[in-house]
Amino acid sequence: MGGVLTAASALADPSLGEVSLTDQDFGRIVALVRQHSGIALSDSKRDLVYGRLRRRLRALRLGSFAAYVAVLEGPDGAEEQVRMINAITTNLTGFFREPHHFDHLAQSILPKLPRGQRRLRIWSAGCSSGEEPYTIAMTLRSAMPDLDSWDARILATDIDTDMVAHGEAGRYAADRASAIPPHLRRAHTQAVGSQVEMGAELKSLISFLPLNLLQAWPMRGPFDAIFCRNVVIYFDKPTQRILFDRFAEMLCPGGHLFVGHSETLYRVSERFQHLGRTIYRKLR
Ligand SMILES: C[S@@+](CC[C@H](N)C(=O)[O-])C[C@H]1O[C@@H](n2cnc3c(N)ncnc32)[C@H](O)[C@@H]1O
Numbered sequence: 001m002g003g004v005l006t007a008a009s010a011l012a013d014p015s016l017g018e019v020s021l022t023d024q025d026f027g028r029i030v031a032l033v034r035q036h037s038g039i040a041l042s043d044s045k046r047d048l049v050y051g052r053l054r055r056r057l058r059a060l061r062l063g064s065f066a067a068y069v070a071v072l073e074g075p076d077g078a079e080e081q082v083r084m085i086n087a088i089t090t091n092l093t094g095f096f097r098e099p100h101h102f103d104h105l106a107q108s109i110l111p112k113l114p115r116g117q118r119r120l121r122i123w124s125a126g127c128s129s130g131e132e133p134y135t136i137a138m139t140l141r142s143a144m145p146d147l148d149s150w151d152a153r154i155l156a157t158d159i160d161t162d163m164v165a166h167g168e169a170g171r172y173a174a175d176r177a178s179a180i181p182p183h184l185r186r187a188h189t190q191a192v193g194s195q196v197e198m199g200a201e202l203k204s205l206i207s208f209l210p211l212n213l214l215q216a217w218p219m220r221g222p223f224d225a226i227f228c229r230n231v232v233i234y235f236d237k238p239t240q241r242i243l244f245d246r247f248a249e250m251l252c253p254g255g256h257l258f259v260g261h262s263e264t265l266y267r268v269s270e271r272f273q274h275l276g277r278t279i280y281r282k283l284r
Pocket of ligand 1: 036037038039089090091092093094097125126127128129132157158159160163211212213214228229230231234260
C-alpha cells in the first residue's frame with residue numbers, strides 16, 4: 001500500500017522528477033514529528049506530508065527526502081525541525097469559531113467569578129493565527145465593562161512560530177474578519193488597506209508565546225479557563241491523557257476547559273465534569 005501511495009505522491013508533482021517518499025523516510029519523518037509535537041501521523045497522511053514537505057526540499061535545494069531527513073537529524077537540524085513542524089501543523093481557525101463557547105464564557109462563567117476576584121487568566125492553548133484569543137478578548141471587553149480595573153490577561157500559545165507571529169501582528173484579511181459580529185468589528189478593529197487590524201485594547205490583553213504543549217510550561221497559572229480546541233485531535237490517547245492532567249493542574253478549582261467539536265475527555269480524563277457541548281469543569 002505504501003509503495004502505491006509513494007508512486008502517486010511522486011507523480012503528483014512532476015517538477016520534482018524522481019523524488020519519492022520511501023517508507024523508510026516517511027517513517028523517520030513520522031517519528032520526528034511525533035517526538036517534537038505529539039502529532040500522530042497515520043499512513044493516510046502520507047500525501048499531506050509529501051505535499052507540505054516538498055516545499056522545504058525545494059527551499060533547501062535538496063534532491064531527496066533521504067537528504068531532508070539527514071538535515072533534520074544532523075547537528076544543525078533544530079532550526080529545520082521547527083520549520084518542518086510549522087509546515088506539518090494544520091492551522092485552520094476563525095473568529096467566533098464554535099460560538100457557543102464564547103456565549104458560555106460571557107453568560108455562565110464571567111458573571112459567576114467569586115465576589116472580590118480581580119484577577120482573570122485565560123489560556124488559548126494552540127491558538128493558531130490568533131483568531132481564538134482575539135475572540136476571547138472581544139468577549140471579555142463586551143461582557144465586562146469594568147475590565148480595565150481587573151488584572152486580566154489572555155495567554156495565547158502555539159507550537160507553530162509563524163502562527164504566533166501572525167497573531168502578534170493582529171492583522172487579518174477582511175473576509176476573515178467578517179465572522180466578527182458587526183458591532184464588535186466596529187468597536188475593536190480598524191481597516192488597514194485590504195486588511196483589518198485588531199484594536200490596541202484587545203492586543204494589550206493578550207501575550208503571544210511559542211510553546212510546545214508537550215514540553216515544559218514556563219507559566220505558573222492558575223487559569224480560570226483554558227481553550228484547547230481542535231488541537232488534541234492530532235494526538236494519540238496517552239498523549240491526550242497526560243495533557244488533560246496537566247491542564248487540570250493549571251486550572252483553578254472549578255476552572256473550565258473548552259475542547260474542539262470532535263474532541264472528548266470520555267475515557268481519557270476523570271478530572272473533569274462534562275457540562276455539555278464540549279465544555280468541561282475541573283472536578284479535582
Ligand atoms: C486546527 S488549529 C486550532 C486553532 C484554534 N484552537 C481553533 O480551534 O480555531 C490547531 C493548532 O494546534 C497547534 N499545535 C499542534 N501541536 C501542538 C503542540 N504540540 N503544541 C502546541 N500547539 C500545537 C497547531 O500549530 C495549530 O495551530
